[in-house]
Amino acid sequence: VTTDDGSYGQKGFVTQVLKELLDKDKLIKKVWTIGPAIMMKVTCETTKPYQAETIVSLNSIMVDGTGMCGSCRVTIGGETKFVCTDGPEFNGQLVDWTEFMNRLSRYKDSEKKSWDLYHEHTHVCSCERGTS
Template identity: 45%
Template sequence: MENEIIFKEELAPEVKLIKVRAPLIARKAKTGQFVILRVNEDGERIPLTLIDWDPKDGTITLVFKEAGASTKELGNLEVGDVIHDLVGPLGKPSEIPLHSKVCVIGRGVAIAAAYERAKKMKEAGNNVTAIISARTAEQLIFKDQFRKVSDKLYIVTDDGSDGVKGYANDLLRSLLESGERFDLVYAVGAATLMKSISETTKPHKIKTIVSLNSLMVDGTGMCGCCRVTVAGKPMFTCVDGPDFDAHLVDFDEFRARIHMYNEEEKLVLKIAEECRCRS
């Protein structure tokens, strides 16, 4: 059945991987694109990056963190359950360089999206250095997968429980200061991470691409919810992105917009948890 979950795995606390039957999306998907889904008829529209897809099997793979009421509902679905609706692929495909030296950086749940990009870059003949980071070792995902597609892999945790203690940006700065050079740096994760990576690479004039995780509603450019300022001009993450030149993004505005409804999201989550307790 279309939109049926055929595989589910917990990668880390509150981080889930699901494989979904979606033959039309799997047939058209390209690197860097995403889907939007609703768990049920009354559900919120959730944008999720395509982590993998198989046109022959007609399946797509998604990774998400149970951060709010809607993603917790998605996490409660089991193998055999059907997602109410699923649309995609959306967004502009990523540009994959050829025979270059690239550095791919991902943090937390976004490590999954970074892996998808690193895999495609390696398949295109690039030399790939990867930096993956998380708060703790328990929250690191896709380590084994990254080892298979990276020429060099650096692991960073905030508390030092795995790899180097510190932050991905500190490690990148150390590599650049030691003479390491890249033709391209690609980063995906929290706004703070992407901004700091951009500030580090700009003095070195290294092309830097970030994948923005804006709030979205329709995903086709009509609502304007995902608006972001790039090079002083308004653009829409859903149709102009999600990849943008990091040195041109207004990260302060972007961060303010993605956190605009934090209090409302907390309230909805509280109500949803109270409803589950009563039932």
């Protein structure tokens, strides 16, 4: 476990510790990574020279869960896949990360608007307001 600030586990980025582990143990042939897209992308870049298969769990936008809407479409090894039906786990070395991250940011404005509306109209229990 690593944290940027060292509040839990080792201080540093996950890729720093991963590289140290890969340098020490040449028998590591498979890595799983789950987290922000940029972290998974950099993890794949880190494992590539070691020829360690890297499985990622993609967290794309999913609307209907059937692949019909196409919002979770991703290119894997030059082929179109749907995270909701073909994944969410894929070989990270084959993911078109630029496309994937662009798709993730496509709905940012709508997500922010929904978040703001939710907080504007959400009831706050009086017990959470504190007492005076």
